[in-house]
Amino acid sequence: MPISINGADYPLPDDPRVSLLDLLREREGLTGTKLGCNQGACGACTVLLDGERVLSCLTLAVQAEGREVVTIEGLTGDGEELHPLQQAFIDHDGFQCGYCTPGQICSAIAMAQELRRGDPSHVTADLASGPNGPTREEIRERMSGNLCRCGAHNGIVEAIEVLLAGEAA
């Protein structure tokens, strides 16, 4: 079975050592997903696998067989120039060099869904009842798996707040 990437089917690599990240970047030319550490310590390679955020650097491409991958290139709908979160990143200067940005954005989109589901986080005060709304502390904890070295953290959090407010409305 192939891997579905942004709605199109791609064959499995011949070499099982190929990570999902290198399948995207080196073999299929989908370089929007970034390689930062290649060892699960920075989050730059975050993609959505069956709708959940994962690190593509630690996912063997063969493990994605028959599953659906969405990358930064696949976020926008038909005719849509930018996803609302991408626009919010621009509006709130949620990046500088732009390298961790696709990972931050993919991560935040999945995070919004986790919040909607009521999944708790490490800073959720009451585990049983779930997160008490999208506070900045909740956003920060949930986004801590995405490093940013330029220091765009404040802008990223503000951009995500816009996304969450838009969803609530």
Added chain:
Amino acid sequence: MSKLQNALVGGVRTVLEHIPAAWLPGASPDHLAERRVALGTQQPRIDGPEKVRGMARFAAEVPMDELLHAAFVHSTIARGTIVELDIAAAEAAPGVGLVMTHRNAPKMKVPPSIGLTSMKAAGNHTLPIMQDAEIRWNGQVVAVILAETREQADHAASLVNVLYDAAPSRTRFEEGKANARTPHSIQMDQNRLEKGNATKKLAQAAVSIDATYSTPWESHNPIEPHAATIAWEGEKLIVHDATQMIHGTVGSLAKVFGIKDDDVFVSSPFVGGGFGAKGLWDHQILGAAAAKLTGRPVRIRLSRESMHRLVGGRTQTEQRVALGADADGKLKALLHHGYATKPRHSITDEAFSQTGRSLYACESFDVVQHYVDLDLLANSFMRAPGEAPGTFAIECAMDELAHALNMDPVELRRRNVATCDPVSGAPHSQSDMMAAYDMGAERIGWDRRSPEPRTRSEGEWLIGMGCATGTFPFLRMPGTAARITVDATGHAHVASAAHEMGMGTATVQRQHAADRLGLPLDSVSVTIGDSTLPYGALAGGSSQTASLGAAISAASDKLAEQLLRLAGNDTPLAGLKPGEVEFADGGLRKIDDPSRHETFASILGRASQAEVSVTGESKAPMEMLKFSMHSTSAVFCELRVSEVTGEIRIDRLVGAFDCGRILNAQTATSQFKGGMIMGLGMALTEETLLDERSGRIMSTSLAEYHVPVHLDVPDIDVLWTDIPDPRTPMGARGIGEIGTTGVAAAVANAVFNATGVRVRDLPITLDKLDLG
């Protein structure tokens, strides 16, 4: 740096004292410091849509046919000789195209050293690269593998067997101090500074403090790993690089391979974070050499481990600061002595001793720094080299002095703030540190601070506030050039080999060019990022905006001349000299008679010319020698320390900056914050772990080298005085690095205020705070 340099710089300074300021660059204030339309406004990044869609193309992403992937084998000893190098298994491994070692590497010269003397040099160390069997640091590359796939290259690298004859190595800081050397000069200044008898004044001072501060090796760790996609086309070398020194890389690679500068093309339109790290290191050279041997293009992307083994960082320092003051807090003596690791083959000065020379008036100074020579990877510039560790020591010491005086730390600064250069007496171009302090103090609510340590708490959390001064000098690089091309539609295009690592280079210079040329923003475009464009000096020392700004300004003067020539006599501008006109409304007009105006389109149309193109360049920065040109900041921090665990949580961080005029409120805010967050990392978490037994770096992953995560970063307030500097283009000084300075001291001072424990050794990890 040498005695000769001291004599030269000293000589120029002496001459400049007698030369009127009116003859120097920046003689009259840049009118754009005040007359701004696009400048000063908040403009989104022009490359924003590309970046958020993942379409901005970085160095490792350039497609090429027949590409081979490179992997490195690193030495595991610090000093010695390779006695056996078994590459048979690697060569036989599937997909391997080449194993390059010192035995088959082409002859390569040492790249010229980066510095003030050469505009096209980028070398960070002076060691031969893969030319012999000698090992000079732990992590040096001993073999390069090229293979058809990344996986094959990495695997083959693991098959190389190396045996060494290890020689005694020097890898311990403490032992190296005994043989430390004392250079004659540090950057542009004489190293040893003795003014007045500081030792005596210290002994006589009513109140004094004397303490030693240490800062660790730190690594830039940009999120984009160093990478290059390299190809030879005959004798021409093409390098898609991640670099903040495009032309330095061109000139250096040309020297290394014995080819002409014109035969090297370097492209680097986007850099995924630099902070000083993205220069010329061994990987581009080795990649180009390997590509030459195989005749196929090569892609190198350094693993995080390779980055730590090949790219130097901020070096370790140990600094003694002694301050003496009278009972009113007026400084009588400032002693700043210390050590920094700088291997002999290393180029970069970690000029921590500069900080104490510029901030405060003082009766006597005794300043000197020594270099510890070890068998380690060359150190490098890391965001605010010198001032980042320097402000930690000086500004913690000021806090200790304030405490000893029982004086508010802000008040202590107020009583000592320098009104001119404290050492030379040179006038400031502009400086208002206390304006920054007043803004910052008000914003954070400094009056809530308890002067007595460990008096505020909430539950297990002790609460404290601290402040510190940050500073960074103004730098403008000579030679940076910009080409302005105006076409018959009145559109202006600016081109320069400038660098974009997140600063918003093109975004801000577009605003600049629009205001400079009297055009609306959408009539201006900017191209940066490759070596076919006019010369760009390195993006470093917070200098790029000023250098490129000066170049655009110079080009615009030439443009006015050219246009007047083209306009001829049948024009409202007839007979006017360049000094009598200004750019306005899409053309030129007489300064005191706006009715005499003609548009670019009209001039070019009449002259039947499709476009006019001029190039201007940033001239020798003599103003830097005549004036004392430093930005300053006031950093305020409020934090909590757990009495149980010693964990520190930053609640608030405020930075107030006196950096001349701010050109784009949005990108400037981001740059200040980014610098401050790197300062937070320096304060709390960052340390490159060097095992001194082996000279080997052990923290080669982002799991061990802790940069701040989202939850570590509070809401940060950034303020600025916005007072123009009359000696600089656009009235602005660079803002890329100052954000990092002062933060570690502000945090350490806040920790003392919260806990009563003074930590003088960065980073302030919880094990250094035994509060039990």
Added chain:
Amino acid sequence: MTPFAYRSAANCAEALSLGTGGDVRFLGGGTNLVDLLRQNVESAAQLVDVSRLSGSIDETDNGSLLIGASVTNSALAAHPLVRSRYPMLSRALLAGASAQIRNMATVGGNVMQRTRCVYFYDADGARCNKRQPGSGCDAIGGFNRYHAILGASQDCIATHPSDMCVALVALDALVHLDGPDGQRTMPLAGFHQLPGTHPEIETVLQPGELITAIELPPATTATTNSEYRKVRDRSSYAFALIAVAGGLEVVDGKVADVRIALGGVAAKPWRAERAEAALRGSPATRANFMAAAAEELAPAQPLDGNAFKIGLVQRTIAAVLTSLAGDQA
């Protein structure tokens, strides 16, 4: 990465049949194993992907919770019964790694994760008895801030990095195994091994044996009134310097039941049995908590880099239990 063959197992039987023979590794989410393979710390001729095996969480008739080995860390942390009955487990999971990694990492893989000792990871340049038996231990005399203060040996001072396992051990979790010699169930507390002279042997798992499930015994007051406190070098996304899982039941001011397990102090999740024994029946006071913690740590053997852990663990145990005692203290 050494070349390997990859097979995905559809069910346990298939996994076991594929998993026989030498040099085979079971692959869960890959968050640790793929990294170790890439670092050349480990190699394998064949990976058997067990991440698609049963991922269900079921309550048994006696009130236990049976957790499939391929349940992700995220799913376990978010499960309503875990959150309400075993909050220390949810907390521990949520304190680990990042959301992305928790989405990938499986329960079985988490149990099997290996130390973060930097010398263990440096396959090219450092000596490590765990990685290469008999080569020596560079962590002794090196960077050992993260290393063990309890149960270490002259051959190895590494710690187990899991947060989840610390909570599981405090909860008396059982581990279900299946292998060539059949199924067996054992307390997780006995699963991980102290290094002794064979630090390369980390668990009692036999060749070809697979973790199939984790079983949590029925909840009690002390599992429901529970906490997990992790102390680390930054506020999130970092391994533990130390961690404390605590559960407490106080009746009439006295400790009726107590669970304490420690992370970051030993090669296995460390059940603080001495402290627990000292506390049962004693008044639930901070002083007693401190004293019991001191008793647990009495055999601690600190190194240059990690002596701070003794006081830190003690204060953290006391803080966790004091907080759990609430106004009953």
